[in-house]
Amino acid sequence: MEITGWGNYPVIQADGFSFETTDQLNHFLKKTDTCIAYGMGRSYGDSALNHRVVFSRRLDKILDFDSKQGVVTCESGVTLADIINTYLPGGWFLTVTPGTKFITAGGAVASDVHGKNHHKAGCFCESVICFDIMLPDGSIVACNRENNPDLFRATCGGMGLTGIILTVTLKLQPVKSSNIRETIMRCQNLDVVFDLFERYESTTYSVAWIDCQAKGENIGRSVLMVGEHADSGNLAPPAVKPSISIPFNFPGFCLNRYSISVFNHLYFRKNPGYESGRIVSLDTFFYPLDAIDMWNRIYGKNGFTQYQLVLPKAASLKGLRAILEKIASAGMGSFLAVLKLFGRENDNYLSFPMEGYTLALDFKMQPGLFPFLDILDAIVLDHGGRLYLTKDVRMKRDVFINGYPRWKEFERLRTQEHMKDKFNSLQSIRLEI
Numbered sequence: 001m002e003i004t005g006w007g008n009y010p011v012i013q014a015d016g017f018s019f020e021t022t023d024q025l026n027h028f029l030k031k032t033d034t035c036i037a038y039g040m041g042r043s044y045g046d047s048a049l050n051h052r053v054v055f056s057r058r059l060d061k062i063l064d065f066d067s068k069q070g071v072v073t074c075e076s077g078v079t080l081a082d083i084i085n086t087y088l089p090g091g092w093f094l095t096v097t098p099g100t101k102f103i104t105a106g107g108a109v110a111s112d113v114h115g116k117n118h119h120k121a122g123c124f125c126e127s128v129i130c131f132d133i134m135l136p137d138g139s140i141v142a143c144n145r146e147n148n149p150d151l152f153r154a155t156c157g158g159m160g161l162t163g164i165i166l167t168v169t170l171k172l173q174p175v176k177s178s179n180i181r182e183t184i185m186r187c188q189n190l191d192v193v194f195d196l197f198e199r200y201e202s203t204t205y206s207v208a209w210i211d212c213q214a215k216g217e218n219i220g221r222s223v224l225m226v227g228e229h230a231d232s233g234n235l236a237p238p239a240v241k242p243s244i245s246i247p248f249n250f251p252g253f254c255l256n257r258y259s260i261s262v263f264n265h266l267y268f269r270k271n272p273g274y275e276s277g278r279i280v281s282l283d284t285f286f287y288p289l290d291a292i293d294m295w296n297r298i299y300g301k302n303g304f305t306q307y308q309l310v311l312p313k314a315a316s317l318k319g320l321r322a323i324l325e326k327i328a329s330a331g332m333g334s335f336l337a338v339l340k341l342f343g344r345e346n347d348n349y350l351s352f353p354m355e356g357y358t359l360a361l362d363f364k365m366q367p368g369l370f371p372f373l374d375i376l377d378a379i380v381l382d383h384g385g386r387l388y389l390t391k392d393v394r395m396k397r398d399v400f401i402n403g404y405p406r407w408k409e410f411e412r413l414r415t416q417e418h419m420k421d422k423f424n425s426l427q428s429i430r431l432e433i
């Protein structure tokens with residue numbers, strides 16, 4: 001069968017294995033040399049790709065819920081959408097959610113995903129109490145911060161390279177409404193948006209859309225959105241199905257520097273200079289892209305990649321300016337560029353966030369893209385930053401090693417527990433992890 005990630009690049013041939021019981025998985029692992037877990041395939045690059053993949057989607061049962069504490073235990077193929085649909089009507093929502101709800105609990109742990117509240121709540125795994133994981137020899141290990149802390153730190157953010165996560169127990173947060181009270185601010189450049197991010201640091205959620213083609217004094221022109229859960233309103237679960245669908249890959253010429261520039265200009269103008277107290281649904285605030293089914297086809301059949309970097313706070317302004325200047329002068333980048341503020345780094349070996357600013361932007365696959373991204377990598381490393389593994393499809397080993405100082409502890413555990421012999425992705429092979 002053909003498989004790919006969300007970026008539709010690369011597309012490879014693979015043998016897929018689905019299972020419903022741990023015995024089936026145990027049997028499969030015993031006769032397989034190397035494989036990698038695959039959840040909903042929402043990671044953009046090659047972290048869930050190999051010539052043998054283990055699909056987790058049939059592990060789709062919610063196993064337990066403590067309605068006093070808001071603690072849910074589910075199998076790892078349960079999606080965040082399943083959790084929201086089941087528990088939002090009772091007043092519970094995810095403590096941390098990424099920009100799509102169509103990911104599995106296992107994928108959320110393996111990437112240690114972050115949301116718009118990292119500066120307040122940290123990563124997804126900060127809300128994870130424990131999980132069960134199957135190791136290379138087929139044994140199942142229960143893992144939390146006290147029991148098997150090494151395995152816990154390596155698996156959270158470990159990109160599926162320590163084993164197959166079977167169940168996840170996580171803490172939800174109480175909410176009174178399925179709405180968000182949002183404030184929107186137009187920002188003329190990077191100085192202004194940084195200033196506002198920091199002024200609104202006590203607000204739970206913040207995110208800025210950034211026009212990566214603005215130049216000169218307008219570099220970093222953006223629209224900042226901050227929000228809190230509304231105090232009252234209904235608790236209805238959001239719509240189940242996306243409202244629009246992209247039926248086929250767009251022809252490559254649709255997305256070029258001119259169409260992107262027009263889109264960015266219109267988007268900036270469409271938003272109010274300042275509007276406070278707007279009530280929007282959770283879907284609108286957290287998952288705007290989920291409303292368009294298969295939006296990744298907009299980039300055409302050659303696919304795209306998302307480049308997400310983080311820089312330490314002190315270096316963020318200078319480093320991001322340098323990066324945005326390079327992108328604007330090359331006429332690269334797309335309309336999906338997002339800026340967020342991160343809080344403190346956690347102690348998982350390969351988790352992405354560090355205290356500072358993160359920028360994520362999409363690039364259509366085209367000749368010259370990878371050498372161009374190598375230039376951006378050098379700026380990121382010069383400023384003490386790193387790239388996000390779950391978005392990556394082309395990073396080189398030295399960029400990984402320099403960005404993730406705890407890679408040696410990860411490597412030691414992988415060698416010691418024979419994980420290197422069993423769990424590998426195209427990404428881990430490329431990065432020699």
Ligand SMILES: Cc1cc2nc3c(=O)[nH]c(=O)nc-3n(C[C@H](O)[C@H](O)[C@H](O)COP(=O)(O)OP(=O)(O)OC[C@H]3O[C@@H](n4cnc5c(N)ncnc54)[C@H](O)[C@@H]3O)c2cc1C
Pocket residue numbers: 006036037038039040041042043044047048056076077097098099100102103104105106107108110111112113114115158159160161163164165166289290390391425
């Ligand atoms: C529109 C969109 C918005 C996004 N926004 C954000 C965001 O705001 N913040 C953010 O952090 N991420 C974001 N992402 C990325 C996404 O949240 C992660 O890539 C997530 O890991 C995808 O989960 P998945 O179930 O699709 O896993 P896959 O993409 O299938 O796999 C991702 C990784 O998890 C591993 N894995 C999956 N299941 C298991 C398992 N059972 N056991 C062990 N390893 C497993 C895979 O091997 C792979 O390394 C976004 C993605 C999209 C498409």
